[in-house]
Amino acid sequence: MSSKEKILETAIVLFAQKGYSGLSMRQLAQAIDMSVAAIYHHFPDKNALYLETVRFAFSDKEQVFAQVWESDCPAEEKLGRFIRSLIDVMLQDRDFHRLMQREILEADPERMQLLAQGIFKRQFCLLMQLATELAPEQDAHLVATSVIGLAKYYVEYQPLLKNFPGWKPEYEMPEVIAAHITGLLLNGLKAKAA
Amino acid sequence: MSSKEKILETAIVLFAQKGYSGLSMRQLAQAIDMSVAAIYHHFPDKNALYLETVRFAFSDKEQVFAQVWESDCPAEEKLGRFIRSLIDVMLQDRDFHRLMQREILEADPERMQLLAQGIFKRQFCLLMQLATELAPEQDAHLVATSVIGLAKYYVEYQPLLKNFPGWKPEYEMPEVIAAHITGLLLNGLKAKAA
DNA sequence: AATTACCTAACAAACGTTCAGTAGGTATGT
DNA sequence: ACATACCTACTGAACGTTTGTTAGGTAATT
CATH class of the missing domain: 1.10.357 (Tetracycline Repressor; domain 2)
Known part of the structure; x- marks a missing residue:
């Protein structure tokens, strides 16, 4: 699984649990054992990450x-x-x-x-x-x-x-x-x- | 309407709109045209305020x-x-x-x-x-x-x-x-x- | 004198975001 | 073969802002 997929997979779980404003980029980064900046390498900002997470969760x-x-x-x-x-x-x-x-x-x-x-x-x-x-x-x-x-x-x-x-x-x-x-x-x- | 009721009344609307972590004490304070400390005078903390808001909304x-x-x-x-x-x-x-x-x-x-x-x-x-x-x-x-x-x-x-x-x-x-x-x-x- | 209801100002912590830098791979030029 | 250049994937540290919360003071009411 690629890093981007790992981010999305984890984001599904955590966004579902805590909601958009309830989940911080640091918490997500910690959950996937990466730096915060690594997430920003794959996604322009938090909002874009959330949108792509939703799309990803629904896609299959x-x-x-x-x-x-x-x-x-x-x-x-x-x-x-x-x-x-x-x-x-x-x-x-x-x-x-x-x-x-x-x-x-x-x-x-x-x-x-x-x-x-x-x-x-x-x-x-x-x-x-x-x-x-x-x-x-x-x-x-x-x-x-x-x-x-x-x-x-x-x-x-x-x-x-x-x-x-x-x-x-x-x-x-x-x-x-x-x-x-x-x-x-x-x-x-x-x-x-x- | 008492100040406490005004806080709760507004909190219902804003918590419903933005969720628990989406609404900050400052935003709520601004909405009722009071200082943040005024809210803390009536409620011990944010969590207690939220719980009481829910109870208040359901009571009638x-x-x-x-x-x-x-x-x-x-x-x-x-x-x-x-x-x-x-x-x-x-x-x-x-x-x-x-x-x-x-x-x-x-x-x-x-x-x-x-x-x-x-x-x-x-x-x-x-x-x-x-x-x-x-x-x-x-x-x-x-x-x-x-x-x-x-x-x-x-x-x-x-x-x-x-x-x-x-x-x-x-x-x-x-x-x-x-x-x-x-x-x-x-x-x-x-x-x-x- | 004491209580109630509020204020301003500040605290440390957490927030989203950015920046400069690096390790590793790959492709190109000599 | 080796150096150069460029890419992707990442890190650590920092930016300024916003967060929940509190200490200390004021003005009015009891």
């Missing part, structure tokens, strides 16, 4: 769902697989997920456009297509949003949800969450279609 | 939904009203919402427990009760989570969703979002009940 997520879309199973099962993959990615790559959360929180319009167009657009369009297949008379955009929203919330708010009465350990299991969401959606969409 | 949210629960309409309509109120609160009080997002991102276990027990517990329990009423055979915890997750996602991810193809301005209107979510949930739950 494009083709995670490829196998879901390529499989030629019925639409219902496709939805189930997509939801399961979404939850798995978020649970496994927590740094990526936290970085994403920070970006949404920041909500810089320019970066939102970059993120939407460059990285998530394809997935969202395919999901809308699937939604149309499942429930043609419903608004595909709203349905697609609901799918992602349901999945994301379960993962994001787990630390909070754990503290509510009636919480069970099985709520942490991806298959339980996925089954519930998929069931709810399929029934909800089907009922309206009828 | 307890009884927002009171009228929803007190109304004696059928469960279906109650769900619709709750969802609508949830969306309205998040859209109107954006600073509160952003501060909440930051807290979830931080996900400090101790503070999560405080938040859950002290502030949101009652709402969540009432929502679970409503879920049981609507779909007795389903897991109330999962259903309640789904309700909140759906509503939250639409508001939180609006800046991103705007950039996807097929987006319409009506997706910003609380009544449209609420209607879609409520419909989806009622149908989803009813179908399973049958």
